[in-house]
Amino acid sequence: MKIIERTKLWFGLSLAIMAIGLVIILTTGLNFGIDFTGGTLMEINLHKTVSTQEIRNITNEYDKDMTINFVGAEKETIQIKTKKDFDSDKRQEVFNKFKEKYNLKEEQPEKAEQFGATVGKEIRNNAIISTLIAAVGMLIYVSFRFEFSYGIASIIALVHDVIILICAYAIFRVPVNSPFVAAVLTVVGYSINDTIVVFDRIRENMKHAKRNDYVNVANQSISSTISRSINTSVTTLVAITSLYVIGVDAIKDFTLPLIVGMAAGTYSSIFIASPTWVLIKQKTKF
Known part of the structure; x- marks a missing residue:
């Protein structure tokens, strides 16, 4: 399975979605809910x-x-x-x-x-702080368990997922309320789990690979873990989609971003994190 060779395609798809979301945010803004606007x-x-x-x-x-x-x-x-x-x-x-x-x-x-919107400002600040703390903690953990290049690649994938999630809020006009914080942290946690599975296989395969053969190692590792990643994600998405279909408005405002975020997390662990790791290894000595 040639995933790494199509890195420009995977990055291009993500950038296209981000561009659409950015245009909507710049033209109409996010749909801030009552928690933020008062x-x-x-x-x-x-x-x-x-x-x-x-x-x-x-x-x-x-x-x-x-x-x-x-x-x-x-x-x-x-x-x-x-x-x-x-x-x-x-x-x-x-x-x-x-x-x-x-x-x-x-x-x-x-x-x-x-x-008023005072509570909204506090929620927004707490969301930013919580996400930053989670990102730093994951960077330290992944760097300690693997090496620094894995940590950088995983954080880039997490940033990708958060931006895609924000774009989903903009595109689907989902109200940005207090559940936004929970949605972001849930997606971040889910995404890093998938990414670590792929990175763990890459690390194992690197022990038996030729020196600097990063592309083949990444492709082999993705091929051996992609079924697990997709099956796990589909199972989770079926449950969340059911909640969205039968749930009330408050549940739908939370589950729709989760559906998009978890799909983005699965995508990034395969098509963003691993290609990014390859680029880092090829350009640096991390």
């Missing part, structure tokens, strides 16, 4: 289970992009979020619509509040 949150107990579409028939009058979640095991309490700042009168107006439709006895929603 807005209004309300929780209303309807005392019955209703469909999301039925709720949207009311909320669309105020904000067609309003996020709707169900709270509690019985899913009788709805949580609605909007980036718009609703004052107390506006929040009461929204509640009265539900009160009238569902004959509620309450005079006010269970929870209603406005909040």
Whole structure:
């Protein structure tokens, strides 16, 4: 299997996706959710289970992009979020619509509040710090277990995965909320696992290879591990896709980036990390 010989093709595909995402980010920006922009949150107990579409028939009058979640095991309490700042009168107006439709006895929603973007800044900063700490820790671990060239290649693959994930948020207009942090760290952890499997086989094959025969070693190692990588990824993606299909909006906002991120992680461990390792070994003495 000639993977390394087509390095320009693999890098070109990734760069094309990144370019599309970058254009969208520069023109329309990321779809920052309420956690980052601030807005209004309300929780209303309807005392019955209703469909999301039925709720949207009311909320669309105020904000067609309003996020709707169900709270509690019985899913009788709805949580609605909007980036718009609703004052107390506006929040009461929204509640009265539900009160009238569902004959509620309450005079006010269970929870209603406005909040600014301060929390969003903290989440953003924590996301950056967490990702950097994870990247540095993985670089140290991979460099210690293998050698520095493997560590550099794995970090480049991780950066690739994070950028692809951000591009997915931009292309599919997924709201960038607090689950973004979990999605990034999950993808990073999943990707490094696949990459280490390939690198472990490369290290074993290097013991019996000719000096500087990096291309053949990488191709042989990828060929012997690609079935394992693809089977593991497909199994995981089937489970996550099921959650996306049957899940509520909040689950979909988390699982869609995971689907894209894990697919990117599998791709990078085969077509980005290994070719990058070959380039590093050919150009340096690491």
